[in-house]
Amino acid sequence: DAGVIQSPRHEVTEMGQEVTLRCKPISGHDYLFWYRQTMMRGLELLIYFNNNVPIDDSGMPEDRFSAKMPNASFSTLKIQPSEPRDSAVYFCASNLAGQPQHFGDGTRLSIL
């Protein structure tokens, strides 16, 4: 079975540009999570969805960040405008309620 699929794997862009990260969860999973990981702060939850509905976005750092899940098989995380401090690895994970989360390979984002 295919796991969680994220794209792109790497993104390098200049400050001020819009960045869009994409995620396809495991088929049948009803929860989707977006995380950011840095050396200093570890793994931080940004937002999570249940049945395509955003449940908790308290981890979204500021209005520059937005996330959508238009259907059960696709989600996006957008940063506009991007800043150098947004440089990190962004992970998407999915699960069924009560079950462990499964992670995608992540997107390594560098903002110059």
Add this chain to the structure above:
Amino acid sequence: QKEVEQNSGPLSVPEGAIASLNCTYSDRGSQSFFWYRQYSGKSPELIMFIYSNGDKEDGRFTAQLNKASQYVSLLIRDSQPSDSATYLCAVNHPDNRKLIWGLGTSLAVNP
């Protein structure tokens, strides 16, 4: 105050020894506990999960949970160099489906 705490390490053990990784959590209502392994440059992968007090064994791995002491640990028997990685402890938030993560313990198994 951190809700899930782990010793950052590095924890260094010789090949063949037992590695013991520890995690404490602050919320008594937590019911699900997870250990993930993360190799450098890779994503976290599930090693074990435990819901009940006591021990749970899976091959060379044993998870131990003590809810009264708010403590969960992971033992790795017969440690191998391939076990060298960062181990992340995660605890479910009592009120919803999200996990609270520790910062991880770096383990180095020396040949």
